[in-house]
Amino acid sequence: MARPSWDDEMRDAAMETLDSLHWVKGPQGKAFGEEFSRYCGAIQGTPCQSGSVALWGALRLLEIGPGDEVLVPSLTYIATATCVSLVGAHPVFVDVEPDYWCVDLAALEAARTERTKAVIGVHLFGQLCDSELQSWCENNNIAYIEDAAQAHGATQGPSGKAGSLGDVACFSFFPSKNLAVGGEGGMMMTKRNDLAARMDALVNHGRDARLESHELGSNLRMSEVTAAIGRVQLQRLDGWLHRRREIAEQYRHAFDNLAGIQLPKIRNNTQHAWHQYCMVVKSPESFTAVLDEQGIDSRVYYSQPCHRQGVYASHPQHNATFPITDAIASHLVAIPIHHQLTESEVQRVIRAVTIATSVSDGVGK
Numbered sequence: 001m002a003r004p005s006w007d008d009e010m011r012d013a014a015m016e017t018l019d020s021l022h023w024v025k026g027p028q029g030k031a032f033g034e035e036f037s038r039y040c041g042a043i044q045g046t047p048c049q050s051g052s053v054a055l056w057g058a059l060r061l062l063e064i065g066p067g068d069e070v071l072v073p074s075l076t077y078i079a080t081a082t083c084v085s086l087v088g089a090h091p092v093f094v095d096v097e098p099d100y101w102c103v104d105l106a107a108l109e110a111a112r113t114e115r116t117k118a119v120i121g122v123h124l125f126g127q128l129c130d131s132e133l134q135s136w137c138e139n140n141n142i143a144y145i146e147d148a149a150q151a152h153g154a155t156q157g158p159s160g161k162a163g164s165l166g167d168v169a170c171f172s173f174f175p176s177k178n179l180a181v182g183g184e185g186g187m188m189m190t191k192r193n194d195l196a197a198r199m200d201a202l203v204n205h206g207r208d209a210r211l212e213s214h215e216l217g218s219n220l221r222m223s224e225v226t227a228a229i230g231r232v233q234l235q236r237l238d239g240w241l242h243r244r245r246e247i248a249e250q251y252r253h254a255f256d257n258l259a260g261i262q263l264p265k266i267r268n269n270t271q272h273a274w275h276q277y278c279m280v281v282k283s284p285e286s287f288t289a290v291l292d293e294q295g296i297d298s299r300v301y302y303s304q305p306c307h308r309q310g311v312y313a314s315h316p317q318h319n320a321t322f323p324i325t326d327a328i329a330s331h332l333v334a335i336p337i338h339h340q341l342t343e344s345e346v347q348r349v350i351r352a353v354t355i356a357t358s359v360s361d362g363v364g365k
């Protein structure tokens with residue numbers, strides 16, 4: 001499903017950073033934040049230890065805490081919701097769109113109260129959230145946090161990249177992501193001057209240059225060696241995205257006429273980042289078993305929507321019904337799409353999916 005990239009330039013960048021003995025709080029992290037935020041069209045990026053930490057930091061920057069509500073899709077990775085609970089606020093789960101599987105605007109409108117302080121819009125699998133989400137948030141005085149953990153390089157219109165669409169955006173550089181750093185890593189990003197001024201301090205105990213703490217933070221800094229690797233990966237990102245998009249197009253072409261699977265759609269006027277290529281299938285167990293027999297790796301996303309997980313056993317929405325999320329969660333099967341797939345591997349995946357749709361019992365939506 002993933003094959004992290006590692007080459008001589010990344011190795012040299014890592015070794016040079018280690019040899020410099022400047023392992024923390026140095027020029028690499030600063031440059032990585034500047035370069036990736038410039039790539040995304042934001043004004044500041046602050047590297048940190050993970051995407052989960054970036055989400056926590058985004059909520060702290062927006063001063064969200066006890067008594068506040070934050071709207072989150074339930075069809076996402078659990079960190080999108082738990083960051084809200086970790087700052088003492090209340091996650092309110094909402095359903096996703098039938099076509100694009102991102103947070104649904106009508107569901108947001110229905111769930112909004114006077115306590116709603118933010119929405120976390122997840123660009124799921126690399127598909128950008130509805131562009132209307134920005135104006136909906138502005139009109140309702142609600143902050144828009146982009147969970148861009150899966151969407152490095154996803155683009156809206158000619159140049160509106162993930163990371164520049166919300167008040168704060170959060171990226172993950174986990175090894176399977178579109179851009180990685182040779183370990184754990186994440187980044188907070190903003191286009192707002194007032195938040196930019198506080199972002200670097202937040203990952204450094206909220207301290208100023210004289211080492212006095214002004215707000216609650218912690219040591220959430222990224223190490224210099226991972227930042228140095230991330231900078232080299234960033235130079236490759238557009239080429240890697242091009243390859244992911246090429247493979248997605250091959251899959252669409254090959255699978256378009258196969259009965260019984262719902263293929264991913266691309267929202268109008270956007271470029272998908274294809275972190276995952278997920279299809280809705282009726283019997284994921286038998287479908288993935290056939291892929292497995294054919295030697296093709298796959299994953300099911302997400303076996304349990306967030307609100308149904310044990311951590312939210314006492315949440316008032318634990319047993320709530322969300323028609324779209326309930327219909328597709330655990331039926332989304334992801335097949336390999338990373339940029340290092342060779343042409344013959346792509347053809348093997350296509351062959352295996354074609355066989356799975358013909359022999360797997362009851363495949364179909």
Ligand SMILES: Cc1ncc(COP(=O)(O)O)c(C=O)c1O
Pocket residue numbers: 050051052053076077079080122147149150171172173174185186
């Ligand atoms: C949608 C989403 N949000 C947040 C995260 C958390 O990122 P990390 O694993 O770097 O903490 C992930 C990671 O998989 C994710 O997919």
